[in-house]
Amino acid sequence: MNSPMNPQKRSTADRRRWTKMEYTGIALVIASLASLLFWPQALAGLFDAIIKKVFPIVVDIFLTGEVGIAVIVSVIVGRMLERLGFTDALFRIFAPVMRWFSINPAVIIPSVYNILGDINAAGRIAGPILLKAKATKAEQKIAVATMIQSQQSFATFMIGIIALAATGVAVFPIVLLSIFAPLILVPWVLSRTIYRDTRTVELEELPRFTPETPYLKTVFDSAKEGTELLLLVIIPAVAVVFGGIGLLEYIGVWSPIEAGFTAMLGALGIEPATGMLSILASPTLAMAELQKLAATIDPRLAVGSFVLASSGLPLSVIFGQVPATWAEHSDLTEREAMGAAVIGILMRLATAFLIAYLVTPWVV
Secondary structure (H helix, E strand, C coil), rough: CCCCCHHHHHHHHHHHHCHHHHHHHHHHHHHHHHHHHCCCCHHHHHHHHHHHHHHHHHHHHHHHHHHHHHHHHHHHHHHHHHHCCCHHHHHHHHHHHHHHHHCCHHHHHHHHHHCCCCCHHHHHHHHHHHHCCCCCCCHHHHHHHHCCCCCCHHHHHHHHHHHHHHHCCHHHHHHHHHHHHHHHHHHHHHHHCCCCCCCCCHHHCCCCCCCCCCHHHHHHHHHHHHHHHHHHHHHHHHHHHHHHHHHHHHCCCHHHHHHHHHHHHHHCCHHHHHHHHHHHHCCHHHHHHHHHHHHCCCHHHHHHHHHHHCCCHHHHHHHHHHHHHHHHHHCCEEEHHHHHHHHHHHHHEEEEEEHHHHHHHHHH
């Protein structure tokens, strides 16, 4: 009978085998040494390009700008609404509707908090609510995808309405179809197609979600929570995404990608310049620019741009902030949360296309 191999010899033999990542590492070592010897300015230029791309976003927008303060204030507002019974009221409203679809009504909660506050605060507050409501992983993914259908800033909504009014478009049907209808339609569509592991939950089965924390403590704790969210989750996620864009710009492949985005937006009935602002920088800024252009462009393009901006964009949110926030506060991994967010934004693009082409001619 052959004796089993000595564990120490087995681990030594296993360690001597090269893995794919070690080959990758060796290639990077050689490339780095070659760069330092023959093109030292290239490595320095790459680092400088990433810093220049990340710095204005992180510092000017999040650290010293209104967006960072808005995140903190949104968490405070969200926690106070929760303390005042807002979450329990939402469950009473949406539980009967979601019962028809056999979906946990908690999937609507992130979207409503997103409309009232900020997408990052929505994940921070609604993730634990979904867990407490015993939502399945499929339902948590539906919640993320549905949340992406809502604008993450009330300023985006108000400036966008002003821009739509300047085009002569009837605002109410556009708002109804682009912001409120998806709260019901998106969970229904996803539960019948991609995320089918859903179940009916009666209101009596759900716990109460209103905490009993003293009001003053709620305010100070939520301010601390919002600051931690900004500094430890949002800013690192933004730095990763825009650092990647800086890298692509430096090696010269970002311009074709950007041109592809522009062509796609035009084909979908979205004004390209403001659409790119929504995708890369800020939907609120995009709506401010749309307000200047609204009277001079095709109403169809203005409507498409409004619908796109009324979403979870920019890309730093989809690929950075949402995965980081939901992985920390729900059962979802970063990859699962990102996948649901991508599905959500693809559905949003489809919504913008349909409303721009099919609805706009009837409301101008």
